[in-house]
Amino acid sequence: MNWTRKLLAGVLASVFALAATAGKIDAQEKSTLKKVIDRGTIIIGVPVDSPPFGSIDAEGNPVGFDIDLARLLAEQLEVEVELKPMTSVNRIPNLLTGKVDVQVNLFGATPQRARQIAFTSPYTGLIIGAYGPPGVDVMSPESIADYKIAVGRGTTMDTTLSQMVPDENIVRFEDEATAQAAVLSGQADMWAAVNMHIVESNKLNPDNPLELKFVMRRAPASIGLRQGDPDWLRWLETFVYFNKINGNLQMLHEKWLDEDLQSDLPTF
Amino acid sequence: MLREFGIDDILLLLTGAKWTVLLSLIAFTGGGLLGLMVAIGRVFGPGPLKFLIECYIRAIQGTPLLGQLFLFYFGFSIFGFDVSAWVAISVAMVFFSSAFLGDSWRGCIEAIPKTQWEAADALGMSFVQKLCYVVLPQAARIAIPSTVGFMAQIVKNTSLAAVVGFVDLLRMGQLVTAATFQPLTVYLVVAFMYFAMCYPLSQWSRILERRYNATHQH
Numbered sequence: 001m002n003w004t005r006k007l008l009a010g011v012l013a014s015v016f017a018l019a020a021t022a023g024k025i026d027a028q029e030k031s032t033l034k035k036v037i038d039r040g041t042i043i044i045g046v047p048v049d050s051p052p053f054g055s056i057d058a059e060g061n062p063v064g065f066d067i068d069l070a071r072l073l074a075e076q077l078e079v080e081v082e083l084k085p086m087t088s089v090n091r092i093p094n095l096l097t098g099k100v101d102v103q104v105n106l107f108g109a110t111p112q113r114a115r116q117i118a119f120t121s122p123y124t125g126l127i128i129g130a131y132g133p134p135g136v137d138v139m140s141p142e143s144i145a146d147y148k149i150a151v152g153r154g155t156t157m158d159t160t161l162s163q164m165v166p167d168e169n170i171v172r173f174e175d176e177a178t179a180q181a182a183v184l185s186g187q188a189d190m191w192a193a194v195n196m197h198i199v200e201s202n203k204l205n206p207d208n209p210l211e212l213k214f215v216m217r218r219a220p221a222s223i224g225l226r227q228g229d230p231d232w233l234r235w236l237e238t239f240v241y242f243n244k245i246n247g248n249l250q251m252l253h254e255k256w257l258d259e260d261l262q263s264d265l266p267t268f
Numbered sequence: 269m270l271r272e273f274g275i276d277d278i279l280l281l282l283t284g285a286k287w288t289v290l291l292s293l294i295a296f297t298g299g300g301l302l303g304l305m306v307a308i309g310r311v312f313g314p315g316p317l318k319f320l321i322e323c324y325i326r327a328i329q330g331t332p333l334l335g336q337l338f339l340f341y342f343g344f345s346i347f348g349f350d351v352s353a354w355v356a357i358s359v360a361m362v363f364f365s366s367a368f369l370g371d372s373w374r375g376c377i378e379a380i381p382k383t384q385w386e387a388a389d390a391l392g393m394s395f396v397q398k399l400c401y402v403v404l405p406q407a408a409r410i411a412i413p414s415t416v417g418f419m420a421q422i423v424k425n426t427s428l429a430a431v432v433g434f435v436d437l438l439r440m441g442q443l444v445t446a447a448t449f450q451p452l453t454v455y456l457v458v459a460f461m462y463f464a465m466c467y468p469l470s471q472w473s474r475i476l477e478r479r480y481n482a483t484h485q486h
Contacts, residue, residue, distance in 0.1 A: 049446040056443045058276035060283065086433050093338075094433075097345035174430075177442040181451030204449045 031231040032101050041080040044070040045100040048085040049177040051200050052256045053106045053221075065256035069123065070104040072248060073223075073239055087175045089154040092116055095226055102236065103224035106194070108156035109268075118227045120236045122220030123249055125262040128157050131198050131210040132183070132190035138213045141165045150179040150188035157192040160216045184208065192216065196257055220265060241267075273448045278457065284440025285461045291426045291436065292465075294358045296419055299365025306370025308399075311377050321370075328367035334428050336360045341432040357429045365422055372414050376407040409480045416473030420466040437461055 036042045046066050047054030054064040062083055074081030084100050091107065094100050095117055108128075109119035130138070130149055138144055141164040149165065151158045153172040161170060171188050173179040180201065183191040190213060191198075202209045223236050243249045250261045310321045328336070341356035351359075380403050388398040430439035441458035445451045 048443050051446055055447040056280070057447070058271065058274075058280075060280050060440075084433065085435070087431070090431060090433065093342050097342045098350070099342075099345060175442060177446035180449070181445050181455070184449065185451050201449055 032226065032229050033232045033235050036077065036079055036101055039079075041082055042074050042077060042102070043082045043084055043100045044073065045086050045091060045094055045103040045105050046070050046083050047088070047105050047176075049087065049175045050106055050194075050197065052196055054085075065124070065252055066104050066106055068252055068256070069249075072243065072252075073102075073104060073236075076239060076242075077235070088152050089174070091224065095224060098226075101225075102232075105224065106221050107224040108219045109222045110156060110159060112159060113224075116227070117224050118229075118233055119222035119224055119268070120233065121240050121267045122222045122265050123240050123243075124253065124257070125218060125220045125265050127195045127215060128160060128192065128217060128219045129195065129215045130161075130190045130192050130213045132213050133208065134211060136189045136213065138190065140214050144169050147189040148187075149190040149192055150182040151192040152176040152179045156219050157194070157216065160219075161192045164216065183210070194219065199258070237268075271448060273444070273450045273453050277444045277448060277454070280444055281437065281440055281454075281457055281461060284435060284437040285465070287435065288423065288426050288437040289465065291357065291361065291429065291434075292419070292423045295361035295365050295422050295426070298358070298362035299369055299422075302362060302366035303369030303373060306366055307373035307377060310370065310374045325367045325371050328363055329371070333360070333364050333425055334431060336364060337428060337432055353429075353432050353434050356432060357434055361422070361426065361429075364425070365418070368418060369415065372418070373407065373411055376411040377403060379410055380406050412476045412480065413473055416469055416476065420469045423465050423469070424462065 046062055047064070048056055048062050050064075052064055053066045054062055057063045062085055067083065070083060071081055084094070086094055086100075086105070088105075091103050091105055092113065095103055107113075107119065109122070113119075130141075132138065132147075136147055138147055144165050147169065148171050149161065149169055150171050150173060151161055152175050155176070158170075158172060171182065173182060176193070176197065179188075179191060180193070180197065182188040184201070184205065191210065195212075198210050198212075223240065225232055225236060240249075244261070244265075253259055253261045306321055306325065309317055310325070313321065337357060337360045340360040341351065341353060344351045344356065384402055384406065385398060388402045393401065426436055427438035429436055430442075435443070437458055441454050445454045448454065
């Protein structure tokens with residue numbers, strides 16, 4: 001009968017899929033470090049909606065602090081680089097399913113995220129806070145009243161903000177760019193953002209300046225990788241440490257952020 | 269690094285629009301072919317096949333397209349198949365449109381009165397002849413409005429593909445907004461480009477309806 005044959009084909013396909021999974025698990029026991037060197041190419045997840053860390057230039061190519069750092073990483077590992085742009089929400093899934101080898105993606109280390117992935121020591125320190133136009137009368141999370149605050153879904157700002165103000169005050173957007181658009185167009189009163197985003201925004205919109213309403217917390221950014229891969233973690237830690245002491249990170253800070261590398265960045 | 273919105277950005281948005289159009293074409297041709305098989309199998313297939321197709325339609329119509337995109341892109345990787353964003357999105361969009369088109373075309377085929385079948389029988393036609401010369405041409409007329417309407421839906425649904433890193437028109441709009449901080453201008457241009465794609469489709473649907481006089485046939 002036709003349909004029993006179809007059923008059999010389906011069962012065979014599933015068995016094949018399971019076998020392939022087993023093969024994948026074997027492959028993953030090899031360190032990403034070795035895999036990347038063997039392959040000769042590293043696939044790095046980078047931001048493209050979060051200037052000055054990552055955005056697109058007039059030709060559509062990614063540019064920014066994290067993009068330069070990703071290229072530096074590939075250069076020091078002596079492999080070719082493939083940059084994969086992504087949104088903040090799918091950073092962890094892309095890492096866990098092996099679509100990227102590493103995330104150089106303005107990734108804030110939090111205990112919650114560290115349940116799923118591993119983080120290196122931070123390579124830059126940022127401050128996250130709530131920013132809005134002068135007319136918005138808020139000075140602390142307690143005085144937020146009815147004001148709406150826009151945030152990129154699944155970002156560090158989102159998780160931090162969720163613990164500080166009632167959920168009714170938070171408007172979540174798919175990414176930074178859209179959250180930013182909401183505040184600039186008046187759909188939301190404030191923007192929970194990284195200090196550097198605000199510097200950029202104010203440079204381009206001098207007539208519509210956003211100012212700090214309250215600080216949420218310091219938010220250092222780390223490189224993110226899959227857990228259970230000590231060789232890879234070790235190499236990435238070495239990379240961060242080496243470029244802290246040789247001045248490369250200082251140079252990137254001057255180039256993109258117009259400030260110095262913080263001397264008190266923690267080391268994990 | 270920040271810049272004013274200019275001609276370069278319009279060109280970037282046009283590249284985004286190009287991918288939106290291409291993905292819509294894949295979804296529509298692939299979904300149309302598979303959808304036709306789904307419709308025919310659902311109406312004429314043997315019992316178990318009908319049941320399987322019914323399950324397929326229910327499963328796809330009952331889950332969000334966003335979830336299907338995630339499943340195809342990240343889910344295949346868990347099972348050891350490394351699929352590119354293009355493949356995953358195309359497959360998901362083809363399945364999605366085949367379920368909707370198949371179900372709507374099934375209705376169109378079933379709407380053809382039994383007498384048409386009997387008349388064709390009387391002429392001694394084979395099953396394939398009855399289908400190709402009598403039933404499907406009449407069903408196609410009824411199907412035009414809903415099918416072309418669904419095409420416009422597909423164009424807009426492609427924007428969901430951004431979740432797995434596919435840079436279509438809407439996602440490109442977000443990226444250009446991030447780089448220029450001019451959301452109003454960018455999204456107006458984006459909206460205009462979507463309109464430029466969908467409006468001709470609905471106009472075309474109206475012309476076809478008039479030409480085949482769908483509402484007063486049979």
